Amino acid sequence: MSATHAPVGGASADNGPVKTDPVSTWADERLGIYKGTKNLIRKVFPDHWSFLLGEIALFSFILILLSGVFLTLWFNPSMGEVEYHGSYLPLQGVSMSEAYASTLHISFDVRAGLLMRQVHHWAALIFIMAIMVHMLRIFFTGAFRKPREINWLIGFTLMVLGLLEGFAGYSLPDDLLSGTGLRIASGVILSIPIVGTYVSYFLFGGDFPGHDFIPRLFTIHVLLIPALIVGLVTAHLILVFVQKHTQWAGPGKTNENVVGLPLLPVYTAKAGGFMFVIFGVVFLLAGLVQINPIWAYGPYTPDQISAGSQPDWYIGFLEGSLRMMPNWEWNIWGHTLSFNVLIPSLVVPGILFTGLALWPFFEQWVTGDKREHHLLDRPRNRPTRTGIGVAGITFYGVLWLGGGNDIIATHFHLSVEALTWTFRVLVFLGPVIAFWCTKRIALGLQRRDKDKVLHGRETGIIKVSLGGEFTEVHEPLSAGERYRLTAHEVQKPLELGPATDENGVERPGNRALKLRARASQAMFSDNVETTVEEYKELEAGHGHH
Amino acid sequence: MTDRDMETDHLPENTGGAGHGTLTKDAAAENPFQDPGLPAYRPRVTDLDPKAAKRAERQVALLFLVSIVGIIGSMVCYTFVPNDRVHTFTGLGTVNMNNLALGLCLGFAFLAMGGGAIHWARTLMTDVDLVQERHPMKSDAESTAFAVSEFKQGVADSGFTKYPLIRRSLLTAMLLLPLPAVWLLRDLGPLPNDNLRHTLWAPGEKLVNPNTGQPLKASDVPTGTLALANPAALADDPENRIDNLAKAAVLVVRLPQEALKGSEEQKKKQWDWSVDGVMAFSKICTHVGCPVALYEQQTHHMLCPCHQSTFDLSDDGKVIFGPAARSLPQLPITVDADGNLVAVSDFREPVGPSFWERG
């Protein structure tokens, strides 16, 4: 084992100060870099493919920043009307905004312009996808537990910022597809009670579409949100460094240590390499697969529309909820309350996002567990949490499918009305079924683990005894594998104790406590436990199988 | 050895099971589920065989070389592949050669660079697991005590708790401080006033077909035709043309009187606002504002492609499916002396999405 902490005093084996190169010495004398980095250079990170999902988000973000700077050098964020006379002939002489015309210019008249537009857009889709996959990994493995709740909230905020940033980004070219999205956004804003019309007029500088919105969106997209994202990502990474990365339970891996490979050289190479791999994948995509061909959509004008108009995938769930919602609207006392717009665009994401953000705190309340957790849960060992997660994914997925209902109808020759009704039912039924199925599967896997621990792994090798009896050879697990399958803490429901104690004093409880006990009972009573006693009993009984 | 006897050396119980670990037999008997400790280090092929290591080195170097070629190639392609050249590839379509060349060069350059670094890490860099201790995030008691006492000393030195007047006035000032940041944004836009209630349509305003640029006549619109119409005044205000269009765009269809549904009063109103069955409806969906536009001439349904709100034009534009809550507003029209279709007045209700003050 190599040393991972710096020796005291900087003295080497020769008993003199260590020689350092002039540049580093100059920096150290002004910044104290040796003090600052001594514990970082060989910092250990554990090795698992699912720990790299956040890196996909980080590195695609870097690519977004770089390609975005390129684009800003040619993009003109102005809504002034201009007649197009560039090299894309099918739009010759057509009246359009400067923003759209400059995007056409980038796509057809600036070398590498189309490439950078496509790099930027593919990287953006990958960025948000990676955030969600990473978030799901954190959720299903319980990596959000203490001390990482703050990092969960930072990550959640990054996701919301990513959604806003993406929406702003694809709206900048002012093409027919994204302009329609802005029109829908303005309609949603108008429906907000009391302040809706004011917010809409302030945002758009007057009537829709006005002349101010694209330039304002540009500032938001290029300056404000990226600054927030960079700041939050930095905080996010600092926390990962300071709190150290979580790890899977296994031989030698405990809640009090980190086992893995050092930052220098291994993770510098692996993470750095992964960054270049992601760059490479995105550039290959940009060269081979077309994305957002704005020239085909034409410039935005509010009296034109294309069948099969959808936003980018990460806004699809909002689109679907808008389509599915029944047309409830109240007219009371001279005012209109548009539930048909408010519920799908504000209430549905409000519930989804609030639930996500608050989950770590809810789970902590139910379990009463205030310890630090650095070992990851295997999803099967937390069946209720896993079930709720899959139910959430199903809910989101049905909404997302609903956003494409007209494309599904066209491709599969179905009626749009029938599809809409199906999704209206599925959005409630689907998560329930998904939760139940997932929980049963997880519990089944727990039982399989128990079988493996007690009886060993089935090898598929059949032995015939002299008496003609067939038995399957089971390979007993090694100590390490046994440990891996039993290392987790089996969660038990909260015990409330008797309602009154021996002196007749009532238990100090309230509705919240009873609710908590019921939640805990629902979540944990099914868990399967393998005890040492059971194991020893079997060992004694069978001998060797 | 008879035919029935098999070699059993390969069976699991004879090969000692998988995995190592320093769990002694006694410890295993005590608690068979306990942590057997870090497994022993397993070397890699490149650790054992110097020829394999040399091969890995060459592979990494080759990948970096591919990267160099790609980087230089990208600059060559940028300079020499014309941006207006397209070429058809089976399966890919007709693509821009400059884009394709740049994407392939830079794509493979980065992929090779990353692949080289990863391959180097996997085959040649150390892969010995290291163990580092975690420490509780919570500060130790001594640090906590020291920090708290320093803080208390600082607060005491400031007199914050000692001078309530300072404390309260400061707090009030701090609470007010963010307000100008919002207040100073007032000029972002005008107040809505009643702009949402009015469109460019006015009495006598001609319905102009944007396809032809000519005013529409009733005879232009036989049953089954879908015609578009904008107010003639649209051309008079080019600065606000699109803003006006967003509220004033109109669709014109002709419905036979027999096709109308609903109460007598409603049918009379719908017919009265038409010119012999030629009716004008707002093109702006009452859901969130997309252009409605999909006209089914046999069913007289108007479908909005955004969220599938369906309006029945023969039933005063009522919503028959989808999330829109209000019917499509009808524009009352008549003919002028030259036989052109003109508006009788503005729409009698606000067009487009609902809003709080709508009523």
Next chain:
Amino acid sequence: MNTLSARRRHPLAAFVVLFFALAMIGAAYATLGSSTASAAGSSTYTADQIANGQKLFQSSCSSCHNMNGQGVQGSGPSLIGVGAAAVDFQVGTGRMPAQQIGPQAPSKPPVFTQDEIDDMAAYISSLGAGPAVPDPALYAADPNNAASVSNGGVLFRSNCSQCHNVAGAGGALTDGKFAPSLKQTSPQHIYEAMLTGPQNMPIFNDNVMSPQDKKDIIAYLLQTRTGPNPGGLDLGSIGPVSEGLFVWTIVLGLLIVFACWIGAHTTKASRARVAHFEATTGKDATDND
């Protein structure tokens, strides 16, 4: 035995035979199946054509459209006054004769030859005046004429894309009806459809959309068909839906493959290799230098 018959019992042999059979049928269909021929524009028909058309009509169409074309309630509408263009479109795209009840008659390979279609068109136009089969000059659109294409694009996006999608890929209407894809439709049939408004498609008569406008629209559609997809594979041209699906399946899969490669322990030497090393060199393999 020759190589083929030696493999006649190979498990994949049946699939190979099936593949060849399907390929041959497909090739035969493609060569022999009728293509959409273009009719000569003619508004003057001979008495023979009308008589022949009436015969064809009565045998193939009268069951739904009645013996004299006046229509059957709940079955086929009246054809009096629909004109020759409508017949040429409906029968030429195979929509008519309609084969089954459904929300909409889909296009199919046409059942009649172009001459037969001309005869039926002659008969129907004799029942009442309606739009005639257009002269080829009307739909001889040039996809390389930038002015025509760009004007056509503006018109298409204002009048047509709400049903047919901005690239002519088609779209959904109510109750299972749909606006079909225009990617394979002939210029003549596009013109005729605009002129006659088949089924639920509105009629775009020459007063609201001039013949030049119609030609420009056809030019635009031809250009979208044959024009390049400069950025690469177009994933079906249905926009963000296919882009999102692509990213969540292919790209995510690829990135996870790379992530697994980074974390995999496949570089480890096998037990046999380690044993061999220790035996031949006498060194301890786990002693990492």
